[in-house]
Amino acid sequence: MTLQPLSLGQLDHRAEPALRNLLKALKQMGHHFVPPSPTTHARVLARDPSRQARSLRDVFGWSLPFARDLPPASLLDALLQADLVVEDKGLLRSRVRVATLEGELFLHSAYPTTREDAVFFGPDTYRFAAFLKAELADVPPGGVLVDIGAGSGAGAVVAARLTRPRRTILTDINTAALRLARVNVQHAGCAAELVLGEGLSAVEGPLDLVIANPPFIAGEDGHTYRDGGDLHGARVALDWTQAALKRLAPGGRLVLYTGSAIVEGEDLFFQAVKALAAGGPFDLRRQELDPDIFGDQLSDPAYADVDRIAAVGVSVRRWTA
Numbered sequence: 001m002t003l004q005p006l007s008l009g010q011l012d013h014r015a016e017p018a019l020r021n022l023l024k025a026l027k028q029m030g031h032h033f034v035p036p037s038p039t040t041h042a043r044v045l046a047r048d049p050s051r052q053a054r055s056l057r058d059v060f061g062w063s064l065p066f067a068r069d070l071p072p073a074s075l076l077d078a079l080l081q082a083d084l085v086v087e088d089k090g091l092l093r094s095r096v097r098v099a100t101l102e103g104e105l106f107l108h109s110a111y112p113t114t115r116e117d118a119v120f121f122g123p124d125t126y127r128f129a130a131f132l133k134a135e136l137a138d139v140p141p142g143g144v145l146v147d148i149g150a151g152s153g154a155g156a157v158v159a160a161r162l163t164r165p166r167r168t169i170l171t172d173i174n175t176a177a178l179r180l181a182r183v184n185v186q187h188a189g190c191a192a193e194l195v196l197g198e199g200l201s202a203v204e205g206p207l208d209l210v211i212a213n214p215p216f217i218a219g220e221d222g223h224t225y226r227d228g229g230d231l232h233g234a235r236v237a238l239d240w241t242q243a244a245l246k247r248l249a250p251g252g253r254l255v256l257y258t259g260s261a262i263v264e265g266e267d268l269f270f271q272a273v274k275a276l277a278a279g280g281p282f283d284l285r286r287q288e289l290d291p292d293i294f295g296d297q298l299s300d301p302a303y304a305d306v307d308r309i310a311a312v313g314v315s316v317r318r319w320t321a
């Protein structure tokens with residue numbers, strides 16, 4: 001079965017109540033779904049090309065077409081009225097999926113996520129969340145937290161739970177991401193400000209905790225959630241790191257997860273971070289979280305000199321004095 005990519009539709013004023021109700025209903029029903037990589041998703045669906053949804057997990061997890069009488073009627077009506085469901089060869093499909101992480105539900109884009117404005121949630125989100133949990137145990141409460149490129153807002157929710165900030169700010173260049181994130185963070189019981197803008201450009205003042213899972217695939221093929229630019233895809237991560245280092249308050253931290261190109265045994269992204277921080281009031285740490293992710297990318301000419309892509313967590317702490 002070839003599923004067509006779906007836009008997120010109009011996502012206008014009708015969408016938020018319908019999305020809130022969807023999360024509430026799925027939570028009550030004990031919905032659970034961990035979105036795999038697009039490659040795995042495609043392999044699973046290819047086992048049965050005529051498969052249609054038999055459960056809400058199929059609808060909001062596997063993005064499968066479904067019959068009108070599958071969801072509760074009131075839920076379907078609200079989704080139809082809010083333009084969150086589309087007709088597909090006599091069946092319907094949801095424009096959104098709902099993932100579970102740390103007991104919470106997160107709206108994100110339907111599979112396949114090939115549209116430019118797709119709202120990302122995937123295996124990297126889980127690695128990012130695990131790194132945040134490992135790093136943030138000793139962050140004092142009451143600070144200003146920013147999640148750059150927040151996507152669905154999953155990282156911000158995990159970090160806010162751990163650190164109890166006085167302000168939580170989510171930035172993204174994708175308006176659809178900010179709309180879904182608003183619903184997701186509210187559903188998780190967090191208060192957050194949502195800011196449209198590149199990196200930290202639309203955020204003011206000193207920052208106590210900056211977290212990020214930037215796009216890191218080399219090049220510009222028209223996907224805001226994955227195009228990391230030049231430097232083997234590290235450009236966006238480096239720009240965000242540079243911006244964060246200038247804005248960290250004394251004792252403040254940057255906690256960044258990314259996929260880093262390893263060339264002749266060297267992590268080029270981390271070398272560049274060290275150069276940015278050199279001579280400054282910073283302590284740096286790097287942790288390799290997975291030695292080999294996105295191996296398929298290595299066939300791309302942009303990776304001709306790359307040994308492997310490693311999932312890395314980088315933590316930068318500004319000295320207190």
Ligand SMILES: C[S@@+](CC[C@H](N)C(=O)[O-])C[C@H]1O[C@@H](n2cnc3c(N)ncnc32)[C@H](O)[C@@H]1O
Pocket residue numbers: 119120121122124125128148149150151152153154155171172173174177197198199212213214215216224225226236
């Ligand atoms: C890999 S996704 C991560 C999303 C989310 N933080 C997560 O962990 O699931 C990268 C996110 O960065 C956003 N983004 C890309 N370029 C950006 C920029 N220049 N400034 C702010 N956000 C950007 C994308 O729209 C996307 O939501």
